[in-house]
Amino acid sequence: AAGGVAGLxxxxxxxxxxxxxxxxxxxxxxxxxxxxxxxxxxxGFAAGVAALLTGAAPLAMSLCWIVIVPLLLVAARWFTDxxxxxxWARDTGNWLRRGLAxxxxxxxxxxxxxxxREGRRMAPWAFLYWVxxxxxxxxxxxxxxxxxxxxxxxIAYVTGYVAGAIPLPFTATGGVxxxxxxxxxxxxxxxxxxxxxxxxxxxxxxxxxxxxxxILAAFLRSTGRHLDEAATVTRPRAVxxxxxxxxxxxxxx
Numbered sequence: 453a454a455g456g457v458a459g460l461x462x463x464x465x466x467x468x469x470x471x472x473x474x475x476x477x478x479x480x481x482x483x484x485x486x487x488x489x490x491x492x493x494x495x496g497f498a499a500g501v502a503a504l505l506t507g508a509a510p511l512a513m514s515l516c517w518i519v520i521v522p523l524l525l526v527a528a529r530w531f532t533d534x535x536x537x538x539x540w541a542r543d544t545g546n547w548l549r550r551g552l553a554x555x556x557x558x559x560x561x562x563x564x565x566x567x568x569r570e571g572r573r574m575a576p577w578a579f580l581y582w583v584x585x586x587x588x589x590x591x592x593x594x595x596x597x598x599x600x601x602x603x604x605x606x607i608a609y610v611t612g613y614v615a616g617a618i619p620l621p622f623t624a625t626g627g628v629x630x631x632x633x634x635x636x637x638x639x640x641x642x643x644x645x646x647x648x649x650x651x652x653x654x655x656x657x658x659x660x661x662x663x664x665x666x667i668l669a670a671f672l673r674s675t676g677r678h679l680d681e682a683a684t685v686t687r688p689r690a691v692x693x694x695x696x697x698x699x700x701x702x703x704x705x
Contacts, residue, residue, distance in 0.1 A: 460485070462672075469679035475543065478554055483561030490562060491578035492610070497521040499606035508604040509639050513611055532560045585609070585657055589632070592653030596645045604639040611635040629654055 460481060467477035500517030503509040531540050540556040565571030586609050593600055600608075612632025629650050636646035 466675075466679055469676055469683065471683040475554065479557045479561060482554065482558035483565070486558050486562045487565060487574055488578045488581060490566075491575065492582055492613075493521045493524065495579070495582050495606065496610040496614075499603065499610050502603035503607040503639075506601070506603045508601055509607045513607060513635075513638060517607070517610065528559050528563075531556050532563045588657040589649070589653040591656070592651070593636075593641070593645070593649035595652050596648045598641055598645050598649055600636075600639070600641060608632065608635040608639050608641075611638075 463484065464477050464481050467480055468474070472480065496517045500514045500521075504511070504514040504518065531537065537556065537560050541553050541560060543550055543553050545553075565574065586606065589609055590600070590605055593605075609632065612635035613628060615631035615635065616628030633643070633646045633650050636650070637643050641649075
């Protein structure tokens, strides 16, 4: 959890060094995160369909992904419809309303990104992030002698990840590990092997990457100078919706 927060903080810091405003930096940060989790949601939907067709998981586990993911996509499309996005993205009202406005602006950023060639170039990398994590989990399970099908592996991974994301105090990454362990038992993996496999996965997916991360952290000051230089060459463009751009039939800048 601390590593995830640190990554978000560094991205926000980089955007601010590029002279984006505080709100604009937050919108872009959440937009990038939303893009990555859009790939996760599509992976979860595919896992649910595959598990339903193969019987690799309990019916309820599969149906949750098949039903909830499309509903979330429909809701996002409704909020970011050009006819209403300006109102929902307006930065006014109390803290709850303003927070919703930032979220809608981030979703609008993603909707525009997937509609452009440049934005779609991020899609393979977003999927690669999740695929690599799934492969790491598969490797951890294979190391302790577990044979598991692709559908069962995917549905257990996505379900464990989402269940572990529920905010519980003092759990950190342990919440994801525990949830993934029990999700694996739901698809037939023995508890002891599931636990050992998840621990092995955590070593390779979380602890080992800390080493290059700490090394690169030593170069943050130099990175900041390069970002300052880049900011003098290009000017940031806002991504929040503006009434004038919609009223004239153009996409918001």
